[in-house]
Amino acid sequence: MPERRIVITPDPKRVRVFCRDALIADSDRILSLDEEGHGPVRYFPRADVVMTTLKSSDHRTRCPYKGEASYFSIETGGETLENAVWSYENPIDSVSAIKEYLAFYPGKVRFSEA
Numbered sequence: 001m002p003e004r005r006i007v008i009t010p011d012p013k014r015v016r017v018f019c020r021d022a023l024i025a026d027s028d029r030i031l032s033l034d035e036e037g038h039g040p041v042r043y044f045p046r047a048d049v050v051m052t053t054l055k056s057s058d059h060r061t062r063c064p065y066k067g068e069a070s071y072f073s074i075e076t077g078g079e080t081l082e083n084a085v086w087s088y089e090n091p092i093d094s095v096s097a098i099k100e101y102l103a104f105y106p107g108k109v110r111f112s113e114a
Contacts, residue, residue, distance in 0.1 A: 004036050004037070005035070005036040006033060006035045006065060006066075006094065007034045008032070008033050008034075008097045008098065009032050009034070010031060010032070011031065011042055013028070013030070013113050013114075014026070014027065014028040014113065015027060015028075015042060015044075015111055015112070015113055015114070016111070016112045016113075016114060017044070017049075017104050017109050018109060018111075019076050019084070019108070019109050019110075020076065020077055020079075022076040022077060023050065024049065024050055024074060024076070024104070025044045025048055025049040025050065025102075025104070027045060027048035030042045030043065030044055031043045031097060031098060031101060033098060033103075035065065041103050042103065043098045043101035043102065044101060044102050044103070044104070045100065046100050046101065046102060049102055053075060054072040054074060054075070054085060055072060055073045055075050055080075056072055057070075057082070059071040059082075059083045065092065065094075066091050066098070067088050067090060067091045067095075068089070068090070069086045069087065069088055070086065070087050070088075070089050071083040071085065071086050071087075072084070072085040072086070072102070073085075074108070074109070081108050081109075083105075084104060084105050084108040085103065085105070086102070086103050087102045087103070
């Protein structure tokens with residue numbers, strides 16, 4: 001399998017994540033993962049995410065460059081957004097910086113830069 005360029009850098013902005021009107025995450029300690037062939041993805045530390053709004057899902061995917069992704073659904077306001085959040089619980093060594101971080105699907109949540 002050919003190598004794929006992945007660069008992880010700190011994102012200096014403070015970003016909030018909303019599901020409808022509910023605040024799901026608020027962080028200025030975000031990591032931006034820029035993977036060749038994809039746009040950059042922001043990863044939020046779990047400590048800056050309202051984990052009580054997330055429910056672990058049975059859904060899993062595998063990336064040959066990052067490892068197995070686990071998914072979470074967002075439950076807020078009596079509604080559930082299935083598999084709206086993902087995490088690499090045990091990422092491949094080359095991207096180990098994203099361990100304990102979560103990413104959100106842009107089409108399912110709203111981002112606001114402060």
